Amino acid sequence: MDPRSAVPIAVRGLRKTYGPVRALDDVDLDVRSGEFLTLLGPSGSGKTTLLMVLAGFIRPDQGSLKFGAEEVIRLAPHKRDIGMVFQNYALFPHMDVAANVAYPLKLRGVRAPEAARRVEAVLQTVQLAGYGARRVDQLSGGQRQRVALARAIVFEPRIVLMDEPLSALDKQLREHMQIELRQLHNQLGTTTIYVTHDQREALTMSDRIAVINGGRIMQLDTPQAIYERPANRFVAEFIGESTLLKVTIAGDRCECAGQVLRVAQARAAPGSAVLMLRPERLRILGATEAGTAPESGQNWLQAQVTNVVYQGDSVLVQARLADGSSVNARGVAGRDTLAALPQPGQPVHFGFSVADTVVLADGA
């Protein structure tokens, strides 16, 4: 596919209300040309509504939607030239695989021999060469997913939308398809918007992630930035595991349960805030190390172990601070780590980088 056919998408002031509920609350969003952007959020956050507005299946109350320079907010769905992969695939049960994939080509007046050639080529791309004559109900879930994808890209649309396309697959196949979909995107270069509630899927596949909640975009950034520097409490809690602690901040230091920590980003105005720690960024200090003062760039936090949970590939250490709030640390379950684990009731020192000491605004 010609990457030049990819277009940017500009969403401005998009609003959709259902009674008193704002499913989309004046959303602004810019998707770059050829980008793989994921809409990530819990169910009911408005991510699917946004996708359906893009596809033209939901009519918003107000707002603007541009594909490239073209305003499409009032354009009928069948004129938008978007490929879409539905959550349940929506493959036509009365057509075989080839007829399903050829359907958009037939609608565009592509001649039969040319259509057959393109169908075979795209089936090759999704690794289903030779499956053209199969009936849809003879396919496995993963194969249906690929056919749905083939049907959505065969007519070389400007934009591809995917609505939780992997949610019906089992875990192993899902992880395999994540990598495969991403490789396919690299190959095709089509502007792609992907909806999921699975944060790991979003982190694995996306160029950028838009975290959505309550009909609003909470943060739009690269997977790394979203994970490392969440913009607010919602993002911090929704993405990955996190320990959130109440702290008081002043300058580049904060006080947490009687202990002073240096923070990643200094803040001028002193006051209460929320400290976010990722469990896998905490390490348990040995006895000799714990006796000394932390080096520059490091923070130490003292706590008492309450529980140690063995989880196969990792081990979770739960501990309590002096003020009763709990802190989690996760370590790779190597033989050495397992041998040196503290016991419940023992005091423990956690060490972590100042860069991982992220302070968020209190409240939402």
Place this chain on the structure above:
Amino acid sequence: MGPEVVALAPHAAGLRRDEQVERWALLGLSAPALVLVLVTMIAPVAWLFGLSFLADDGSWSLEHYRRMVEQPSYARTFGVTFKVSLMTTALCILAGYPLAYVMSQLPRRVATLCMLGVLLPFWTSLLVRTYAWLVLLQRQGLINEWGMALSWWDEPLALVHNLTGTLIGMVHIMLPFLVLPVLGAMRAIDADYLKAAANLGASPSRAFWSVFFPLSFPGLLAGTLIVFILCLGFYVTPAVLGGGKVIMVSNHIANDIELFFNWGAASALGAVLLVLTLAFLLLAHRLLRLDKVLGGGHGL
């Protein structure tokens, strides 16, 4: 049986016996239904079939069948029967399919109300409904009086005691038999199929004909067959609204028995109608591969 055999296949014999007991129990449970079908359906049909080969003096003969071939009135009767059935079925499709479509698109609560309306005809006796049409359609009936009072037409229209009246009555009675299976098939169509069609570039009418209609077709076919077959044996409505001008096979049978006490002739007619109906089903089966279409094997 030695202990080492038991060790190789523990409880095999007992488990096999359990399975047999279960199978006999199942047969035992369905026995009353089988007997009922045998007594109320198979036996009378076989008896009538036998009657049709008996001449008036009690000897075996093909007399009744010969008469059917020789007398043109019989051919005419079968012609009328198929014509009326085909027209009724066609009118039911024309009225019923769009109705079912609208109902399938309505919100649930409204659709339920509509469903009550569709089922309304089932609430009263067929005879009562047929006479009600007589009241509405006759020369001094409600429709003619209003039509003339509003100056839509000057002379009373011949709406009853003819083919028109028969068709009106039969379509009204048959409509639910078409709407129900069609609506069932339409309700089963996932709305995402139509969204997918639109997304892939199909205009609403194109999406309807390429996706919605084919997916609703099994229901339409089922309804069409039910209506057509029911029509073939219809008696009351053509008798009352046809005014003696629309003689279908069942009316002919009734005449043979009531007027001429000729059970043999009536049985022969019944046998031929049954065979023709079966032949029609077989033809439909061959042409449309009914087992596949009606078997519901198209679903995901």
